[in-house]
Amino acid sequence: MSFTRQLSEMSASELNDAIDDTNFPQAHILSRGRNNSVCSTSSTSGTSSLAAPAEDVLATSTATPTPTGAVQATTAADEVAPSPVRPRLVLKSSSSIAENDGTQPITPMTPRTSTTPGRHENCTFHHDLELDHKPPTREALLPDMARSYRLLLGGLGENPDRQGLIKTPERAAKAMLYFTKGYDQNLEDVLNGAVFDEDHDEMVVVKDIEMFSMCEHHLVPFYGKVSIGYLPCNKILGLSKLARIVEIFSRRLQVQERLTKQIAVAVTQAVQPAGVAVVVEGVHMCMVMRGVQKINSKTVTSTMLGVFRDDPKTREEFLNLVNSK
Ligand SMILES: Nc1nc2c(ncn2[C@@H]2O[C@H](COP(=O)(O)OP(=O)(O)OP(=O)(O)O)[C@@H](O)[C@H]2O)c(=O)[nH]1
């Protein structure tokens, strides 16, 4: 199973494994990619992914944070002419993730996440929903979902055959499929190859990306905005792809904490930067319309990876950019 398929189906604990085991470049230690290349001005692709074993080669070297917070590393070889290098964020491989040996809690395989090759050309259902997904499993899901919604209406004491409700089961099923269309999207398709070699080493921030998601506990929406920052390592990502990555993971049954982490890990995998930061601010209808009914409550979650985790200056620069009006 490809990393991106894994990533999109990782459970929170698997994500934690990926992140907590991540061999981040500490301020004083330089981690190197699989072929021992340190992120330098050449566009090396020496990176690992969760699917392939990473060589966590730690080179003892001194690294001093530069004014931008970027970690400038010099090793013996660089003593003469230290080039602006920045350690690349290396996600540690983990067999417990790459080949699930049954000990790891995994996301249950549902018809939505199955990889059965679809009869895409015959799948007329999703075309009128403008849904970009592959297998025909959406079409397969719709009738059962509509039947369940019809039962739900009956359970509410309503008459599913009255004029206003007669088409509601199918409409509601289509709406729920749209709200959760992220299950049918994966990172590779969304990136569409829009990763570009660029000798750019300043922070890139895309902020206030609208997000709509579904609380997995109550099946009611939570929505808000996402801000993403990353520190390129000679590769930049098409700006819209950051928003599309938000779409993949927000359009699912979620908790905000996992959503935040999945976005950060996806950006890491997409462009192997020196660090990624994600801040999500959400309003949860399950806290506004019911339960505690706190209309003005907002939930803010963040995930800081690599130099954003290790270097306070980098983190502060990101947060200042995100909070600036
Ligand atoms: N990093 C960066 N990306 C840019 C800039 N201007 C345009 N882009 C991105 O270039 C990428 C091109 O991606 P493609 O997938 O080839 O084009 P596309 O199909 O129009 O992509 P979408 O906009 O995602 O529909 C898009 O993600 C644009 O957002 C820029 O100034 N910087």
Ligand SMILES: [Zn+2]
């Ligand atoms: Zn909830």
